[in-house]
Amino acid sequence: MAQERVIALVDMDCFYVQVEQRRDPSLRGKPCAVVQYKKWQGGGIIAVGYEARAKGVTRQMRGDEAKKKCPEITLVRVPENRGKADLTRYRDAGREVIEVLCKFSRCVERASIDEAYIDLTEEVVKRIEERGPDSVTVDMLSSTHVAGWQTDTVGQSSESEGINLDGRAVGVFQWLDSLSRRDASLYDRRLAMGAVIAEEMRAAVERETGFHCSAGIGHNKVLAKLCCGLHKPKQQTVLPHASVPQLYSTLPIKKVRGCGGKLGASLTEDLGVEYMGQLAAFSEKELQAKCGDKCGTWLYNLCRGVDYEPVKDRQVAQSIGCGKNFPGRECLDTKEKVLHWLSQLSSELAERLQKDKEMNNRVAKLLVVGFRNDGNPPTSASRSCAIHRYEADQLCKDAFILLKQFNLAGNHQAAWSPPIMNLHLNASKFVEEGGAASGNIATFLSKTPNNKLSQAPSMKQETKKEATQHGSKEERRTSGIAAFFSPSHKNVVREVEGEIKTTIGTSVQVNTSPASTGPGQVQKMSFFAKFKQSPAEQEGRSRAGGIPLTAQCERSPRKTGFFAAKSVKSSSASGCVKSVKNAHSPDDVTLQEELQTQWKGCDKSSNDTSTVSQPSDKPQIQAESHTPRTGPSDTNSTASDSDSNGEGPQEGSTEPDRPDCTAVPSDRCVSVTGDASGTQVDAEDVTKCEKCGKDILAWELPEHLDFHFAMELQQQQQQQTSNGTGASAHASGSNVSKATSGAAKITGKRRGRPPKRQKIDHPTLDAFFKHRS
């Protein structure tokens, strides 16, 4: 049954802004936004607090623009490290939230840095068993709205003896009241219980992290996401299945997750469909003809409020990447620039991968390097190779090898052919760490990475200024199984005693507090504002004592009994997907010979003079920079003012030391493959490099030497910049390869590979073949 599940979507309110406001409490309650960079017209705004939204400040806006709209606004800068924005602070904060959510369900899916889907079916069923279906009372839903049941404002509340009934509370009450009728939907009762749990989850999130959030509760992910946005700061919305048609009748297609881009536009253009509900007029086949079988079926169901996508049991990202744009004149048009930024990106990636390994007991096996060129249209491409070790210089080196195939300029030249406007690295294909005592045997054998959150994210120094109580920070959550719900919820059992049987107008135990109303309370005026009225109101009906019909939609001839549906695929488990897939991962990457030496020393002080790290943050891993700080406010120039000029150092600190230029004995990776398909580069044909004394495949010597050249060149350049001296790159490098410049075409087919078949080519080998074949 399409309504058997109870899914919640929790989304943090103006997340980055809240993260900054927790760090610096003086920012609380003030108009505030987070900007990235500052030089170009005040930087780009990526998050806006609700006070500032009320003044018209939006994302995408430039900092300068925001200042015009709201002169009192405080713009907080995203931390910068290695010359680029660094979102670590927000990722860490997002993980804190996920940790809390995991206490409420075994199935939590991290959907983005600030939101997660939670399959609450199991918990809901359990609670209904324990407490009965009618145990939900309005006071348990003090910040809840029921879509389609909002009796709106206008004149009311005056005559009620002292009871301030707002439209929200009346709607909640009427809905709950309707659920106690015999013919009420069993699944609506589940939703009500889900809403209770969602209230508790959100309270726990706020108590334990200091961040407030909103939520949507529905029978599937799309509906949960959709209704979360109906009432945004510090509120939640439950969407009964019967309210879907009403909601969809005026919901622009592009508001639905997955339809916000070209698909939604083409549906409107080609089918003449404006609102989601209109899609229901098309047959499944018609929709399939329009956008393919899978998509067509998906739309056919979706416009009826049905979506079967499971909530995945995954709390950690499946890829870790970093990148940077180089717009306009900042484009990378020399090999030195490319190497420099590759080095910066590699450094960040290696650091993040290492931390990820420690925290999640897994290692990434695939490195992807990608770029974009200017043009009309802009072109882009990416290439990948195996990751053998988490070492910045190795990643840098491999990435460069992959990248240089696209350099139309000669390899020995200073210039880089089509200038690069965007460069990015990404690591993925995680497998559980080989470490002995890790994970159980089954998961180890299947090479399934641990995608559960394992331990508290070190709980850094990020003090919980707002957090109170000892609370459950102990995190006895290891992974999986032992996640049972426990949080300190007060308003629990109300026992079945007083079902709230009352009628409008009589004494109702309505919680008067709107739970939150503040400067931020600005409701979206676009589509969402309109759906705040009940169907009755939209139809011009009176709502006096009227209990809205719950019918009119497909109310299934359902069997009775809460567990009737249990047989369907898994009611309690309700299809929550445990990420145990990859029984035989497609990437049983064969470890292979390490063909090249690693130079630690891609750059040591790879910091060019101008790049500076930034906010002194907490005692981070910074080198020396002793900003006597400890308070949160120290930090990122919460520079609301001036400063407009500086992309420059926000505050100095040097980059943490990087491995230095010493050759290291190569611990060549053994080939070994568990799998017959994996082909390795044979370790034969090895010769010794005179520059570093390492064993190199003979056929790769040209590439190898080229690296020495490039690295030396880069080092030299960095020395120069730090000395402020002029420049000229004379490379002592015994550059050998040169004539062999065969740049790859971006759009065209790649050249054939050697007859060897393999899962993941060794980068240098791959490069070699593409290079000269």
Add this chain to the structure above:
DNA sequence: CATGGGGTTAGT
């Protein structure tokens, strides 16, 4: 000059 820096999934 010029949103930018992330992520996931589906199609080929």
Add this chain to the structure above:
DNA sequence: ACTAACCC
């Protein structure tokens, strides 16, 4: 393996 679409 790589690209495109979509999303935060």
